[in-house]
Amino acid sequence: MNRTQLLAxxxxxxxxxxxxAVLTSRLINEAIGAEVFFKCENFQxxxxxxxxxATHAVLKLTPEAREKGVVTHSSGNFAQALSLAAQMLGVKAxxxxxxxxxxxxxxxxxxxxxxIYICEPTLDARNNMAREIQEKTGATFLHPSNxxxxxxxxxTAALExxxxxxxxxxxxxxxxxxxxxxGTAIAAAAMGGNCKVIGTEPFEVDDAYRSLQSGKIESNLTxxxxxxxxxxxxxxxxxxxxxxxxxxxIRVEEEEIIAAMRLIWERMKIIVEPSSAVALAxxxxxxxxxxxxxxxxxxxxxxxxxxxxxx
Numbered sequence: 001m002n003r004t005q006l007l008a009x010x011x012x013x014x015x016x017x018x019x020x021a022v023l024t025s026r027l028i029n030e031a032i033g034a035e036v037f038f039k040c041e042n043f044q045x046x047x048x049x050x051x052x053x054a055t056h057a058v059l060k061l062t063p064e065a066r067e068k069g070v071v072t073h074s075s076g077n078f079a080q081a082l083s084l085a086a087q088m089l090g091v092k093a094x095x096x097x098x099x100x101x102x103x104x105x106x107x108x109x110x111x112x113x114x115x116i117y118i119c120e121p122t123l124d125a126r127n128n129m130a131r132e133i134q135e136k137t138g139a140t141f142l143h144p145s146n147x148x149x150x151x152x153x154x155x156t157a158a159l160e161x162x163x164x165x166x167x168x169x170x171x172x173x174x175x176x177x178x179x180x181x182x183g184t185a186i187a188a189a190a191m192g193g194n195c196k197v198i199g200t201e202p203f204e205v206d207d208a209y210r211s212l213q214s215g216k217i218e219s220n221l222t223x224x225x226x227x228x229x230x231x232x233x234x235x236x237x238x239x240x241x242x243x244x245x246x247x248x249x250i251r252v253e254e255e256e257i258i259a260a261m262r263l264i265w266e267r268m269k270i271i272v273e274p275s276s277a278v279a280l281a282x283x284x285x286x287x288x289x290x291x292x293x294x295x296x297x298x299x300x301x302x303x304x305x306x307x308x309x310x311x
Contacts, residue, residue, distance in 0.1 A: 001152055001241075003190035009056050009152040010159055016055045016088060020044050020157070022164055027267050032283060033291045037168065038264075039161040042272050042302025046080045046108065049157045049300050050144070053179060054081035056153030057142045058089050066091045069139035073097070073119075073126035075228055076105025077301050078144035083114030094139055096129045098122075102228060102305040121223075123233070145177025146235030155183030155190075161296050162191045171296040172279040175199040175208040175249060176230035178238030180300060185245035195296075199242070199249035200282030202226075202257060207233045209249045212242065226254055226310055229275035229301065250282035257281050258310045264299075271302045274310070 020043045028036055041049035058070060069092030072082050079095045086093035093114040097106060098121035109116055117133065119125040134141050142150065157180075158171055171188060173181045181199050188195045201208050204225040210218040211234050223231040234242065252260075261277035264270060276299045283295060 001148065001186050005152060006155055006159060006187060006190050010156045012059055013052060013055045013153060013156065016085070017051055018044055019160055022161060023268060023270070025267050028263065032287045034287070035294045036283070037161065037165055037294070037296045038268070038299050039157055039296060040270065040299045041157055042270060042276065042299050046084045046112065047301055047303045048077040048081065049154055049180060049298065050078045050081035051084065052156050053147070053150035053153030053183070054078060054085040054142070057147055057149040058082070058085045058091055060149045061140060065140050069094060069137055070142050071096070071130050071133045071137070071139040072142050072144055073130045074144045075101045075231065076108070077229055077303060079114065080105060080108040080112060080303070082142060083109045083112035087113040092139070094133045094137065096126055096133070098126065100228070102303070102308070104305045105303055108303065143235065145179030145232065146237045148237055151179050151183045151237060151241070152186070153183070154179045155187040157298055158184040158187035159191070161298070162187060162193070162195065165294065165296065166191065166193060167294060168195045168296045169293040170196040170198050170290065171298065172198045172200055172283050173298045174227070174230055174275050174278040174300055175201045176275065177232040178208065178234040178242060180298060181246060182238040182241035184298065185241055189245055196248070197246050198282065199246055200278045201230055201249060201251060202278060203251045203253055205230055206251050208242070209251055211239060212246065212249050215243060226257055227275040227278050229273065230278065250286055252278060252281040252285055256285060260284060262311045271304055272299050273301050273304045276300045276302070
């Protein structure tokens with residue numbers, strides 16, 4: 001995946017997505033000791049960056065494939081993104097969601113016309129149910145993070161950020177299935193600068209950190225984190241990109257995620273979900289290494305269950 005493919009992807013999804021704002025906070029800059037630029041994908045359609053990849057993947061389907069629909073498994077944001085992208089393009093969306101998915105995200109899927117299928121919160125259960133739907137309907141399975149067209153779409157957030165601020169020293173992103181960090185790494189490489197891509201994830205689900213060390217896909221024994229969007233593991237397409245382009249993944253404690261989330265809510269007056277706050281938590285934890293630098297953060301989403309806030 002290269003610059004030409006990334007730019008072509010951006011062109012075809014532009015009519016369907018928002019070019020999201022980049023915000024700054026003087027108080028956060030002072031706390032970090034660096035200039036921090038927040039790419040606010042919480043302002044994206046359906047409230048998360050995943051609209052980019054979902055839209056690109058559906059647009060790339062043949063007319064015959066579109067007629068049979070699409071299927072995915074997701075705890076929420078890709079579920080909503082694929083539902084909305086499919087609705088816009090007249091495609092049926094079948095969405096497998098775990099019992100633990102936040103209610104706000106289930107409601108979003110229904111509002112965007114997706115058909116929900118509830119399963120147990122394990123990767124095997126998700127895959128098995130998605131496979132059954134695929135066999136019954138002929139729908140195309142689109143993986144939330146490991147699909148190549150999805151990865152390219154996710155990279156357009158960093159592309160826009162780097163077009164606006166080409167002299168960034170680093171971009172921080174949260175890591176779940178790896179689609180965002182892989183897409184961001186492709187964008188950073190494609191733009192030809194010296195911008196490093198830094199991954200961040202909770203200690204409770206640090207499979208990407210361990211995968212970067214071992215060179216193979218690692219799994220988590222538990223998923224006890226407030227960052228519900230980061231409970232999935234890397235895939236066969238995301239890991240090679242990460243191994244090639246990413247040198248650092250920073251882990252953070254649950255208390256650090258909550259503190260970062262609260263800081264963004266209070267200081268920037270915007271709604272972000274816990275998974276988004278992981279990136280700022282990682283930067284704050286290692287802030288001494290980025291003193292006086294220009295740092296981007298991808299705010300991945302803002303779909304929060306307001307009845308279950310951690311503060």
